[in-house]
Amino acid sequence: MKALQYVEVGKAPEVREVPTPEPGPGEVRLKVTAAGACHSDSFVMGLSEEQYTAFGYPLPMTLGHEGVGVVDALGDGVRAVELGESVAVYGPQGCGRCKPCAEGSENYCPHAAAMGITPPGLGTDGAMAEYMIVRDPRLLIPLGDLDPVENVALTDAGLTPYHAVKGSMEFLVPGSVAVVIGVGGLGHVAVQMLRAMTSATVVALDVSESKLEFAREVGAHHAFLSDENAAQRIAEEVGPGPAAAVFDFVTNDKVLDIVYALSGPRTDMVLVGAGAVERTVGLLGQPFGSRVRAPYWGTRPELMEVFELARTGQVTVETERFSLHDGPEAYRKLHDGELRGRAVVVP
Ligand code: NAD
Ligand code: ZN
Incomplete structure (x- = not known):
């Protein structure tokens, strides 16, 4: 064969x-x-x-x-x-x-x-x-x-975001904001699941206009370029934050800067991507009461x-x-x- x-x-x-x-x-x-x-x-x-x-x-x-x-x-x-x-x-x-x-x-x-x-x-x-x-x-x-x-x-690409989103359900109450970083194979399914399973406002970040258009097509309420201004733009156009949950389908130090900028007390930081990371975690490294998870499949x-x-x-x-x-x-x-x-x- x-x-x-x-x-x-x-x-x-x-x-x-x-x-x-x-x-x-x-x-x-x-x-x-x-x-x-x-x-x-x-x-x-x-x-x-x-x-x-x-x-x-x-x-x-x-x-x-x-x-x-x-x-x-x-x-x-x-x-x-x-x-x-x-x-x-x-x-x-x-x-x-x-x-x-x-x-x-x-x-x-x-x-x-x-x-x-x-x-x-x-x-x-x-x-x-x-x-x-x-x-x-x-x-x-x-x-x-x-x-x-x-x-x-x-x-x-379905099971992994489903498991990730299901683990954050307690955070995703009405009025909450969920951010999806990387609207590729897993991320474009995550957007749909967040829309189907929660009443959260769904914000997507990716690196090209065509990906942002794709994110909107699959149900994201907002989509922005993933750069150093992303958190600021979300604060201006969606609300002051912090996000209730951030689903990171990239996970490297550059993207984690965005995850942290979007996070505050009681944010669920869900790191799904396999990129390399060097970052301090714990009381002095992350917002009080936030949760960092690395769900697998x-x-x-x-x-x-x-x-x-x-x-x-x-x-x-x-x-x-x-x-x-x-x-x-x-x-x-x-x-x-x-x-x-x-x-x-x-x-
Ligand atoms: P993919 O290539 O289909 O999608 C990645 C998306 O991220 C693309 O749309 C790309 O444009 C975007 N992207 C790249 N750099 C970005 C940045 N700086 N900011 C925002 N968006 C950016 O990949 P995939 O198959 O969906 O996998 C996503 C990640 O999840 C990979 O790292 C993969 O190894 C990992 N993964 C983890 C699990 C798990 O169980 N935790 C399971 C499967 C895949
Ligand atoms: Zn895989």
């Missing part, structure tokens, strides 16, 4: 011919119907040799931690899913046995790393291939009648809830389609900030 693989540190990914995998006992093979490209993949492919080695991901590695497919073959003992079923892969898999996992919070399993359990496409072969193996049927969420290509990105039941938001038309992902052959071009556009919404590879 064909697979889009990261082969050598620092080099662009390549489409390669690899053996079609067979499901072992308890495993499920999917015929992949769509796979999304995330900035986290770009982040991983931007690591130096030394940093990549520290992550411990094998090479070559098939990319893609957003995946949907049709159940194609069952390993011995698998009964919970049926051949032909359309399913989505829950990525942040845990051990499946501890209390967080029992609650569906496999994204916070304390044992996964030590057990060598990694998400598809981030340590284990992922979804950017004609077929993929899923370790356990509990990780497969029924897609039902949702279109695979239009909805595959919900497995991360989301829970298994939350993915089901995200699909309900899609099913009821409250959230849609703007997707740009690519063939597997054009997968490297999808990552190039993602890296260069040229996408509107999410790049989805259809094998």
Whole structure:
């Protein structure tokens, strides 16, 4: 089969011919119907040799931690899913046995790393291939009648902002202001979720006029350029602040200056992006009573809830389609900030 693989540190990914995998006992093979490209993949492919080695991901590695497919073959003992079923892969898999996992919070399993359990496409072969193996049927969420290509990105670009917003609900009361920084794959879904789930005034920040227009199209009440004047402009045109919650889908020191300028007593500072940060936290480093969070992906039941938001038309992902052959071009556009919404590879 064909697979889009990261082969050598620092080099662009390549489409390669690899053996079609067979499901072992308890495993499920999917015929992949769509796979999304995330900035986290770009982040991983931007690591130096030394940093990549520290992550411990094998090479070559098939990319893609957003995946949907049709159940194609069952390993011995698998009964919970049926051949032909359309399913989505829950990525942040845990051990499946501890209390967080029992609650569906496999994204916070304390044992996964030590057990060598990694998400598809981030340590284990992922979804950017004609077929993929899923370790356990509990990780497969029924897609039902949702279109695979239009909805595959919900497995991360939907689930991660949903988990982030849900954790801030107590802050997002009527009259509050929520700020979304970075209206890309995750951020444009975050804007829609804030509109669907809260009565907050939603303000978006990004770096180009076309992104600001996009932010307004998906429901932002206001959109401004993300620069050193952003907090001032929000104070003048939206209100004096502080923001109730700031969702940062970039997270680097420059952007954190904006996050802090928007924050005050009791702001929820939600840092989702994977940029590097050097910053003092604690009583002398941040507004009194503010909260800094670094949410990771989301829970298994939350993915089901995200699909309900899609099913009821409250959230849609703007997707740009690519063939597997054009997968490297999808990552190039993602890296260069040229996408509107999410790049989805259809094998
Ligand atoms: P993306 O490239 O699709 O979107 C990023 C957006 O940020 C783009 O619209 C870009 O124009 C904008 N941007 C860049 N610099 C900016 C700045 N200085 N100010 C404002 N906007 C700026 O990326 P994505 O796939 O949506 O991922 C966003 C981030 O979230 C990445 O860092 C990714 O690694 C991270 N991520 C984290 C989790 C998690 O679980 N915490 C999950 C998935 C992705
Ligand atoms: Zn991701």
